[in-house]
Amino acid sequence: MRKNIVAGNWKMNMTLQDGQALVSEIVNMVQDEATGSDVEVVIAPPFPLLPIVGRLLPEGGRIHLGAQNCHQKESGAFTGEVSAKLLASVGAEYVILGHSERRQYFGEDDELLSQKLKAALAAGLRPIFCVGESLETREREETFNFIASQLKNGLFHLSNEEFERVVIAYEPIWAIGTGKTATSQQAQEVHAFIREQIARAYDAEAALNTTILYGGSANAQNARELFSQPDVDGGLIGGASLKSRDFTDIIKSF
Structure with a gap:
C-alpha cells in the first residue's frame, strides 16, 4: 500500500558521536511530539554507522534504518564495497539506489x-x-523523456x-544542494508523470x-506545500536531515 x-x-x-546524538534527538522528538502516526521515517547514515544507529531505533x-547504496553482487572480491545481504544482516530495511550523486560521480x-x-x-x-533531470535537460524541455528512459531502463524490468x-x-x-527547490507545481507535474508511466x-x-518522494532541497519551510500535492508522498531529505528539529518539522508537515 502507498505510504507517506x-x-x-x-x-x-x-x-x-554526532550520529548517535542526532538519531537520539530524532527518536525522542518523533516519540514525544505529534508527528503523525501515518508517516514512516527512514534514516540512512553512512555505512560504518548503520549498526550503531539501528540499535538506537525503537524496535517495531x-x-x-536505510543504507545509501549497495553492490550488485552478493559477495566476492570487491574491496571497499558493501552487499545488500550484509546491509540486511545489520538491520537495514531500505536502500537508496540511483541517487544523482552516484550517477554523476561514480x-x-x-x-x-x-x-x-x-x-x-x-x-x-x-x-x-x-530519478531526475539536470538543469540542461530541463532547459531543453526534455525532462519527461529523460525520466521515462530512466524508469524504463533502470526499473521497469522488475516483475509486478x-x-x-x-x-x-x-x-x-x-535542486540538490543548491538551495533551489522545484515549485510544488513542478514537483506535482513530474510526480504525476511518473505515476502515469507506472x-x-x-x-x-x-x-x-507506489510511493513517490520528492528530493531536492526540501526543508521545514517548503515541505508542507510540497507534501500537499496529490502525487507527492513525502521526501528524500539531504541537508535538513542533519538537524533534528528541521527533520522532525518536515515529518510533521503532513
Whole structure:
C-alpha cells in the first residue's frame, strides 16, 4: 500500500558521536511530539554507522534504518564495497539506489542500477530508486523523456511482485544542494508523470499504490506545500536531515 515516507540521507556526514546524538534527538522528538502516526521515517547514515544507529531505533517502531547504496553482487572480491545481504544482516530495511550523486560521480548507469535493484530485493531490502533531470535537460524541455528512459531502463524490468516493494524518489539534480527547490507545481507535474508511466508499464493499481518522494532541497519551510500535492508522498531529505528539529518539522508537515 502507498505510504507517506520521509527519508533522511545523511550522505558522507556525521562522526560516530554526532550520529548517535542526532538519531537520539530524532527518536525522542518523533516519540514525544505529534508527528503523525501515518508517516514512516527512514534514516540512512553512512555505512560504518548503520549498526550503531539501528540499535538506537525503537524496535517495531516507525523509524526504519536505510543504507545509501549497495553492490550488485552478493559477495566476492570487491574491496571497499558493501552487499545488500550484509546491509540486511545489520538491520537495514531500505536502500537508496540511483541517487544523482552516484550517477554523476561514480558513473552508475541504468544497467548497473537494474542489477543493484535485483540484489537489494533478493536480500529483502526496499529500494528507494532515484530519478531526475539536470538543469540542461530541463532547459531543453526534455525532462519527461529523460525520466521515462530512466524508469524504463533502470526499473521497469522488475516483475509486478518485485515492483510492489519499490519506492521512487524524484530528485531534480538542479535542486540538490543548491538551495533551489522545484515549485510544488513542478514537483506535482513530474510526480504525476511518473505515476502515469507506472500505470503504462504495470497497471493502474500499481501506479496508485507506489510511493513517490520528492528530493531536492526540501526543508521545514517548503515541505508542507510540497507534501500537499496529490502525487507527492513525502521526501528524500539531504541537508535538513542533519538537524533534528528541521527533520522532525518536515515529518510533521503532513
